[in-house]
Amino acid sequence: MKIDSIINGIVIDHITAGSGMKLYGLLGLDELDCSVALIRNVASRKTGKKDIIKIDADIPVSFDVIGYVDPGITVNIIKDGVITEKKTIELPETLTNVIKCKNPRCITTVEQELDHVFKLVDRDTKTYRCIYCEAKAE
Amino acid sequence: MKSLIDILDLSVEEIDSLLDTALDIIANPKKYSEVCHGKKLATLFFEPSTRTRLSFEAAMMELGGNVIGFSEASSSSASKGESVADTAKVISCYADIIAMRHPKEGAPLVASMNASIPVINAGDGGHNHPTQTLADLLTIKREKGHFDGLTVGFCGDLKFGRTVHSLINALSRYTGIKFVLISPDELKLPGYVIRDVIEKNGLPYLETRSLEEVMPELDILYMTRVQGERFFSEEEYLRLRDSYILDTEKLKSAKEDLVIMHPLPRVNEISVSVDRDPRACYFKQVLNGKFVRMALILKLLTEAGTI
Numbered sequence: 360m361k362i363d364s365i366i367n368g369i370v371i372d373h374i375t376a377g378s379g380m381k382l383y384g385l386l387g388l389d390e391l392d393c394s395v396a397l398i399r400n401v402a403s404r405k406t407g408k409k410d411i412i413k414i415d416a417d418i419p420v421s422f423d424v425i426g427y428v429d430p431g432i433t434v435n436i437i438k439d440g441v442i443t444e445k446k447t448i449e450l451p452e453t454l455t456n457v458i459k460c461k462n463p464r465c466i467t468t469v470e471q472e473l474d475h476v477f478k479l480v481d482r483d484t485k486t487y488r489c490i491y492c493e494a495k496a497e
Numbered sequence: 498m499k500s501l502i503d504i505l506d507l508s509v510e511e512i513d514s515l516l517d518t519a520l521d522i523i524a525n526p527k528k529y530s531e532v533c534h535g536k537k538l539a540t541l542f543f544e545p546s547t548r549t550r551l552s553f554e555a556a557m558m559e560l561g562g563n564v565i566g567f568s569e570a571s572s573s574s575a576s577k578g579e580s581v582a583d584t585a586k587v588i589s590c591y592a593d594i595i596a597m598r599h600p601k602e603g604a605p606l607v608a609s610m611n612a613s614i615p616v617i618n619a620g621d622g623g624h625n626h627p628t629q630t631l632a633d634l635l636t637i638k639r640e641k642g643h644f645d646g647l648t649v650g651f652c653g654d655l656k657f658g659r660t661v662h663s664l665i666n667a668l669s670r671y672t673g674i675k676f677v678l679i680s681p682d683e684l685k686l687p688g689y690v691i692r693d694v695i696e697k698n699g700l701p702y703l704e705t706r707s708l709e710e711v712m713p714e715l716d717i718l719y720m721t722r723v724q725g726e727r728f729f730s731e732e733e734y735l736r737l738r739d740s741y742i743l744d745t746e747k748l749k750s751a752k753e754d755l756v757i758m759h760p761l762p763r764v765n766e767i768s769v770s771v772d773r774d775p776r777a778c779y780f781k782q783v784l785n786g787k788f789v790r791m792a793l794i795l796k797l798l799t800e801a802g803t804i
């Protein structure tokens with residue numbers, strides 16, 4: 360894959376330098392068959408350095424995961440060689456099965472089938488709480 | 498479907514109207530004695546709490562309704578590994594409303610997300626117990642007539658006491674409340690409750706180790722149990738314990754219309770001699786708990802269109 364010339368796919372841009380690898384894992388990109396490029400420490404006018412992920416296929420990605428790991432990222436959807444959609448991702452209101460509740464007294468510890476859902480309670484401090492037991496996300 | 502999981506699920510207006518209904522039930526019990534005729538409350542108690550269960554069951558019976566349920570997990574399908582979600586779906590086919598107690602935090606919320614009938618949280622571990630808070634609020638309302646401007650003292654274990662956190666949450670929505678927080682350093686009210694609840698609402702508070710010092714100021718004194726296992730050492734516990742026991746001697750400097758409360762059961766933190774004092778309201782709290790549960794069952798069944 361020529362990393363600059365995606366025909367149909369997704370470019371995740373403006374990732375904080377160093378977070379690319381974490382996002383790569385959380386999005387499950389290691390399990391994809393298509394070509395995926397993680398480019399680290401790219402020179403950026405805004406922040407000095409950034410990471411970029413390019414996925415050479417139009418797969419569904421969880422914007423919630425992206426927003427949680429690194430709010431401020433831009434996601435570009437590319438169709439037939441042109442950017443058809445450009446989204447700046449914000450901190451999501453809810454996180455479903457992105458992080459797990461670690462409170463041993465929480466119902467999610469005994470019922471494995473339950474979704475792990477966290478709600479944003481404070482945007483300034485980026486605080487999420489479990490909807491079941493209200494424990495803070497770490 | 499409206500349920501009650503957390504006291505903050507209710508707006509101030511909803512709480513005020515629930516308390517008004519409870520007062521009307523107290524004044525005109527006959528008017529309400531058949532309103533739930535033919536309806537069933539399911540008490541699903543995954544851990545035993547006889548006091549709370551009987552309060553719910555008595556409430557439903559006084560509304561003319563019936564009660565089904567179980568009082569511990571071993572006598573339910575949970576012992577065969579059924580999930581809370583499935584239990585809620587199954588019980589929805591038999592009953593009109595659920596009161597659920599569960600040792601795990603958040604279990605009643607899971608039930609409410611899966612039931613097609615209202616769910617009342619009757620205590621989920623150390624997390625929420627909203628009907629206890631409603632009983633506390635009704636007691637204050639009956640004894641004082643209002644909430645605004647009261648000086649409310651909480652004494653004992655303010656760190657782990659869920660009833661304390663929940664009542665502070667509910668009272669913080671009224672104006673002019675002052676909190677006096679009386680506890681040993683080890684059992685102080687958690688910083689997040691002070692920050693996110695008391696300070697956020699701009700209410701004054703005072704933290705102290707001495708009950709005697711603040712006694713003359715208090716309109717309400719809410720006592721809690723100080724448990725030995727919360728302390729690092731036995732000596733420390735024994736040294737501190739006595740200063741958080743309420744007796745007739747300590748009450749000498751208190752206001753004549755002080756309201757003494759306790760979520761019960763007590764061990765020794767209120768001396769039995771205090772029971773004869775007309776300011777002792779902890780057994781009235783129990784009775785108020787039944788009345789406010791009646792009002793709550795009525796509200797939720799009405800909103801669900803069941804009655």
Ligand SMILES: [Zn+2]
Pocket residue numbers: 460461462465466467489490491492493494603
């Ligand atoms: Zn949890």
